[in-house]
Amino acid sequence: MASTTDFDGLLAGPQSGSAPDYSRYRVVPARHPWRAVGTVAAVLILGITLHSILTNPKWGWAVFAQYFVSEPVLVGLARTVLLTVLASIFGFLLGGTLAFARVSKSPLLAGISWGYIWLLRSVPLIVLLLILNNLGYLYTTLDLGIPYTGISFAQYNLVEVLSPFAVALIGLSLNQAAFSAEIIRGGILSVDQGQHEAAAALGLSRRRHALGIVLPQAMRAILPSGFNEIIGLAKSTSMVYVLALPELFYTVQVIYRRNLEVIPLLMVATVWYLIIMSVLSLIQLRIERHYARGALRTTPASLLERITGRNSSRQNKATTAAQSPAPAARRPLVSALRPAxxxxxxxxxxxxxxxxxxxxxxxxxxxxxxxxxxxxxxxxxxxxxxxxxxxxxxxxxxxxxxxxxxxxxxxxxxxxxxxxxxxxxxxxxxxxxxxxxxxxxxxxxxxxxxxxxxxxxxxxxxxxxxxxxxxxxxxxxxxxxxxxxxxxxxxxxxxxxxxxxxxxxxxxxxxxxxxxxxxxxxxxxxxxxxxxxxxxxxxxxxxxxxxxxxxxxxxxxxxxxxxxxxxxxxxxxxxxxxxxxxxxxxxxxxxxxx
CATH class of the missing domain: 3.40.50.300 (P-loop containing nucleotide triphosphate hydrolases)
Known part of the structure; x- marks a missing residue:
């Protein structure tokens, strides 16, 4: 009976006409003990791992510090970064061209694009680099002129033209283009068909349609996979060791073969690759935020804004701009539209x-x-x-x-x-x-x-x-x-x-x-x-x-x-x-x- 009476009292509370005052109650947050256990376990594992790495003398941190900013390593690093940047630019430019050719209405362009992508994705990068490096033995000279007429404007020795750096750049760019073409094509296909129809109905040119309407919207789908490819490309530059080109990994190899300090030198390369990947990841986040404009009601805060707390003011300004009161005076529509x-x-x-x-x-x-x-x-x-x-x-x-x-x-x-x-x-x-x-x-x-x-x-x-x-x-x-x-x-x-x-x-x-x-x-x-x-x-x-x-x-x-x-x-x-x-x-x- 006591429980029934208490229950009746609870039912009667809301019907009394006065809302209960909850302000005097203390709120106890829900407890999640397994989250705490998982957090403690993760911290312990991380601490043990770092302690083991930093205190084990066999890691050779003194050697690591000696070579981390040494001149040969920095020169190799610069060459790696240069190859990554140039191959990314050329690869994505060619890949974008191939992607638009693949979705074009021309069977010939679509077929050539498909054939290129099929071939270059099939050939391993190391094989492609070796073929390009030996191209001078297949074709002695490079002639610029009018084909089949005997008219030549310039002639170059192909062995001299195809230096190790040129071979590496061409090979990485060609390989990158095949994969980036499919990434870009996927982004293009992700754009709603209504956007194409709206651009066509407005009479926009093909160039403006592709670059001003389709590509900016496709970028949200392209960027995650695209930057994944760029990061993969930065690591793939290590493959050019077969050309004896002294980029970062090849330079590290040369050094540890001389002093036999394998692990410290590999850690030098590893840390520099981590730095390159971190920079690329930050650039990716920045570009993704740029192309998130209009896709989300509220643009997500950047890491810096989260730390400084500046995002709230920016969002408030955006909200105010989107929700400001409409002006009272509205001019009639007809007066501006009646045809002459x-x-x-x-x-x-x-x-x-x-x-x-x-x-x-x-x-x-x-x-x-x-x-x-x-x-x-x-x-x-x-x-x-x-x-x-x-x-x-x-x-x-x-x-x-x-x-x-x-x-x-x-x-x-x-x-x-x-x-x-x-x-x-x-x-x-x-x-x-x-x-x-x-x-x-x-x-x-x-x-x-x-x-x-x-x-x-x-x-x-x-x-x-x-x-x-x-x-x-x-x-x-x-x-x-x-x-x-x-x-x-x-x-x-x-x-x-x-x-x-x-x-x-x-x-x-x-x-x-x-x-x-x-x-x-x-x-x-x-x-x-x-x-x-x-x-x-x-x-x-x-x-x-x-x-x-x-x-x-x-x-x-x-x-x-x-x-x-x-x-x-x-x-x-x-x-x-x-x-x-x-x-x-x-x-x-x-x-x-x-």
Whole structure:
């Protein structure tokens, strides 16, 4: 009975109306005895090991101190560091080229890259070094000129050119390139496909796409394995002893063969290798923190910041920058976007798209007049998004053509012949078509402001100062001027989508395409994005919107298109389609969604 009474008292406590005061209670931390046992055991083992090493005279610490900073050792160390640095640079430059060739659309480049990687990863490094060292006996001279013509500009004796250092550098670089190529390719493949599509939709050049968008994001996957390879390379320099090149390990070998102090000299090499690895590891941490910008809401503190406690102030500044209150005055979006003349006529003729035997679009014919807002409705799998992506040539049509203001997308007309455009020309035409994706596809390593100015600066060659001013103005008009220096990951979904809209508008496009712009948002965030699109709808800009928001389509669209199984079943004004649908399938669809 006593226990029952106590239990009842506990139940009655919270119901008394006053919260208990826990401030007077003493908190006893949870005890973890096995952690303490493990810690003590580790300290003991470490202490015993160090005592054994430091007090055993056979380790020869006096000899170690004599040779640790001796001139021959330092010269060998310098050569090891130089080989590591140069072979890393050349190896990763060649490896990056091979990686991009491997993922290119050219079968020849991809095949050559694969063959190089296969061959160099198969041949042991020591064998490669010996082959290169004997290359002068296979080819006496190195001729620079025009092949098969007898015209020679210069001639060199290959034995003289291929010094031991040159052989070591070439061999290490070639070997490193094969392994780094696969590391870089893995990083490239880790970048989300949406990032490629966003870069293509903005019309970024291949160079900017690869170096400015893909590679910075791939670096987070490349760096751990890449630095592992560099550290392995630093140790692999010891392999060049077969060339009698006096790097660190070879120098140590020469010394201990003379004085027979093997262990002390090996410890000299070991400690210097430890120092090299430690420096490389610190460099790796620094570079990883640099490329962590935008990937994490909060950049992790460096070792120095953890020791000094400076990280908290830096994080507070970053948080303040990302969460500062928005300015009260917001300029209207329409006033900055109304086009000076009517343009943006979209004409789609007999468009079909097939993936093997599967037909996604089937003979689609559609006209969107300049300044018109067209909403595309239909069940999942109807081909709506594929149609949208075909308009800006992200999807190449199997049959049919699309023209904007009479200009074919992807082709150039010369008389009665159509010539397919190269990628560069397609990118230039694509820049007049803004696109907002379902999953935002903002570049996570760039700030909000950098996302918006990327295409104007890179594609349209707008001066950076002008692009920044226009971007800040756009952010003000969508109510996000306080988020200019924030990274996408620090924003809500609705804020990210509004930034994506501003990024599309920064190019001042003739046409804006919206691919289900609210489907990835929480219901609470849908409204803020729809408000921006509603305001845009009154600007006179041609807009095509794929959406499941039927009420929004009824309110905003001038024309509604209903699709199913890759075909346009019905199109017309919202009042006609929603109030008196001509096609029975549209009636069934509306009965389910309204």
């Amino acid at each position: 003349r009517q343009e943006g006529l979209i004409e789609i003729h007999g468009l079909s798209k097939r993936y093997g035997s599967h037909t996604v679009l089937d003979n689609v014919n559609l006209t969107v007049r300049p300044g018109e807002v067209t909403a595309i409705l239909g069940p999942s799998g109807a081909g709506k998004s594929t149609l949208l992506r075909a308009i800006n040539h992200l999807e190449r049509a199997s049959e049919g053509f699309i023209a904007i203001d009479g200009e074919l997308i992807g082709y150039e007309r010369r008389g009665n012949v159509l010539y397919e455009l190269k990628e560069g020309a397609i990118r230039r035409r694509r820049a007049s078509i803004g696109m907002v994706f379902q999953n935002f596809n903002l570049f996570p390593h760039l700030t909000v402001l950098e996302n918006i100015i990327e295409a104007p600066v890179s594609v349209q060659k707008v001066p950076r100062a002008v692009a920044l001013e226009q971007a800040r103005d756009l952010l003000n008009r969508i109510g996000l001027s306080d988020k200019a220096d924030a990274y996408p990951r620090q924003l809500s979904g609705g804020q990210q989508q509004r930034v994506a809209i501003a990024r599309a508008l920064a190019l001042k496009p003739k046409v804006i395409l919206f691919d289900e712009p609210t489907s990835a948002l929480d219901p609470e965030l849908v409204g803020e994005v729809l408000e921006v699109i509603k305001e845009l709808a009154t600007s006179g800009t041609t807009m095509v919107i794929v959406t499941h928001e039927v009420g929004f389509a009824r309110e905003v669209a001038d024309t509604v298109v209903f699709m199913e199984n890759g075909r346009v079943l019905e199109s017309g004004p919202p009042a006609q389609l929603f109030n008196a649908p001509a096609h029975s399938r549209l009636g069934e669809f509306l009965a389910k969604v309204l």
